[in-house]
Amino acid sequence: MGAARYIWIDDSLKPASEGVVPFVSAAVQYGFSVFEGIRCYATDKGPAVFRLDEHVERLLDSAHIVGFRELPVTAEQVRIAINKTIAANEFSACYIRPMIYLDGAMSLTVEAGQPRFVVAVWEWKAFLGAEAKERGIRANIASFTRLHPNIMMTKAKVSGNYVSSILAKTESQRAGFDEAIMLGPDGYVAECTGENLFVVRNKVIYTTPRAGILEGITRDSLLALARDLGYTVVEEPISRDQLYISDEVFVCGTAAEVVALREIDFRTIGNGKTGPITRALQQEFDKLVAGRHPRSAQWLAPVPAMDAAAVR
Numbered sequence: 001m002g003a004a005r006y007i008w009i010d011d012s013l014k015p016a017s018e019g020v021v022p023f024v025s026a027a028v029q030y031g032f033s034v035f036e037g038i039r040c041y042a043t044d045k046g047p048a049v050f051r052l053d054e055h056v057e058r059l060l061d062s063a064h065i066v067g068f069r070e071l072p073v074t075a076e077q078v079r080i081a082i083n084k085t086i087a088a089n090e091f092s093a094c095y096i097r098p099m100i101y102l103d104g105a106m107s108l109t110v111e112a113g114q115p116r117f118v119v120a121v122w123e124w125k126a127f128l129g130a131e132a133k134e135r136g137i138r139a140n141i142a143s144f145t146r147l148h149p150n151i152m153m154t155k156a157k158v159s160g161n162y163v164s165s166i167l168a169k170t171e172s173q174r175a176g177f178d179e180a181i182m183l184g185p186d187g188y189v190a191e192c193t194g195e196n197l198f199v200v201r202n203k204v205i206y207t208t209p210r211a212g213i214l215e216g217i218t219r220d221s222l223l224a225l226a227r228d229l230g231y232t233v234v235e236e237p238i239s240r241d242q243l244y245i246s247d248e249v250f251v252c253g254t255a256a257e258v259v260a261l262r263e264i265d266f267r268t269i270g271n272g273k274t275g276p277i278t279r280a281l282q283q284e285f286d287k288l289v290a291g292r293h294p295r296s297a298q299w300l301a302p303v304p305a306m307d308a309a310a311v312r
Contacts, residue, residue, distance in 0.1 A: 002123025006088040008081045009118050010072065013088050019120060026105035026113050031160025033101030034062035037254040038082070040121075040303060042092040043291030048300035049086070049096070050254075050289055052079060054217050056098075062156035063100050067110045071100065073117045079301075085119045087306035095124040095255065101159075124255070133282065136262030136274045137178035139192070141240055142168035146182040146190035146212065154212055165193035179251070181243070181264065184212045189238040195256045197238075198222070200248035200277050205233045218252045218285075221299070225284045228295075231277065248275030258282045 007019035026032035036059045040049045049055075056078045063071055073081070082096055098119045105113025144164050147154065152161050164182075172180035181197065184190035190212055191197055196219040199206040205226050207219070226233050243249055247270045249261040258281055260274040274282070287293040291300055 002091070002094070004085075004089045004091075004094075004121050006085060007118065007120050008085045010116060011077075013084060019118065021101060022103055024106060025101070025103045026108075027101035027103065027159070029106065030108075031158070031163065032066070032105065032110075032113075033099055033159040034059060034066060034157055035097060035099040035159060036062075036157060038096035038098070039254055039289070040086050040091065040094045040096060041289040041291075041300070043289075043296075043300065045291060045302060046305075047086060047092050047094075047303040048291065049082065049303060051217050051221065051299050052082065052301040054220075056082075058157065058217065059098055059100065062158065063115070065153045065156040066158060068100065068102075068115050069110070070115070071117075072115055073100075078117075078119075081117070081119045083303050084306060085121050086303050089121055091121060091123060093123070093125075094121045096121050099159075132178070132259045133257070134274065136260035136269075136272075136278075138176075138263040139179040139181050139261045140172050140175065140177045140265050142171060142180035142182050142193075144168040144171070144180075144182060146184045148185045149212055154214060157214060162194075169193040179261070183240065186212075186237075187239075189240060189243065192251050192253075195251035195253035195259075197249065197251050199238055199242060199246045200250075200275060201242075201246050203231070203247075203277070205231050205277065206238060206242075207233065207235055208238055209235055216253055218254055218257070221288070222252055222258065222281055222285070224295070225281055225288070226277075229280060229284065243269070246270070248278050250275075250278040250281070258285050 004016050006013045007016045036055045038055045040047050056075050102113040103116045168180040180193050182190050196216040243264050244267045249269050252258050260278045262272050
């Protein structure tokens with residue numbers, strides 16, 4: 001992981017060493033913050049952020065969902081902060097983490113605290129391991145259930161939501177698996193700990209309904225790419241046993257990108273390798289984020305150059 005020299009705090013760049021959060025705050029004590037995971041990719045034309053507008057919109061939507069009434073930033077200010085933080089750290093490719101957190105508010109109301117805005121960036125290349133993309137990974141069904149929509153908002157990317165993800169993934173990795181699949185309160189497949197899930201059977205692609213999941217931006221991108229390639233995509237409930245008899249299962253997310261599940265609950269999926277449809281979508285996605293796809297111009301936002309003296 002490449003270390004950053006600068007972090008954005010509130011309205012300006014600061015040395016990375018100043019990137020700290022008060023211990024006595026709802027963000028730390030209660031997990032009350034919303035965030036985004038975004039990727040900047042190296043292209044022939046320089047660094048570019050993947051689907052920046054959609055990520056910024058979802059960040060502000062998350063803040064609205066959890067009840068922030070007055071935010072310290074607008075969408076345009078978030079975009080500027082992200083671009084300046086990437087440029088100041090001189091990263092050609094990196095992971096981007098903007099966050100709005102609640103400072104104070106120990107009395108358990110949003111109005112009792114102050115929303116703060118930060119952007120951190122770092123180099124992060126292989127979230128699920130270097131071999132995951134080529135070989136696929138092993139997963140199991142977690143003993144932890146995906147949160148009910150009336151317990152924690154599933155459309156908001158809330159920090160506290162990920163406690164259950166940590167519990168599930170830790171359990172799975174201690175049992176020898178790479179990732180956990182979480183079922184929803186209804187008993188059907190929801191998503192993984194940080195990825196959305198797809199199933200392939202008889203050349204048709206299936207994915208879980210949107211109501212109980214975080215609607216991933218990578219997920220949305222793959223839906224479009226799959227249809228571009230002529231595949232039928234169906235959004236419907238998926239049962240645990242349907243996973244076992246699938247031809248292919250794959251997951252996607254900003255950090256994970258596109259990765260096959262070669263085994264689930266000790267059952268081989270398909271031929272135990274990354275399948276042809278997963279491979280095709282991996283290749284399309286790679287072209288997309290490298291700036292070599294017809295959709296690249298629409299979905300990649302170039303990072304403006306910055307005067308290095310401005311942050312010295």
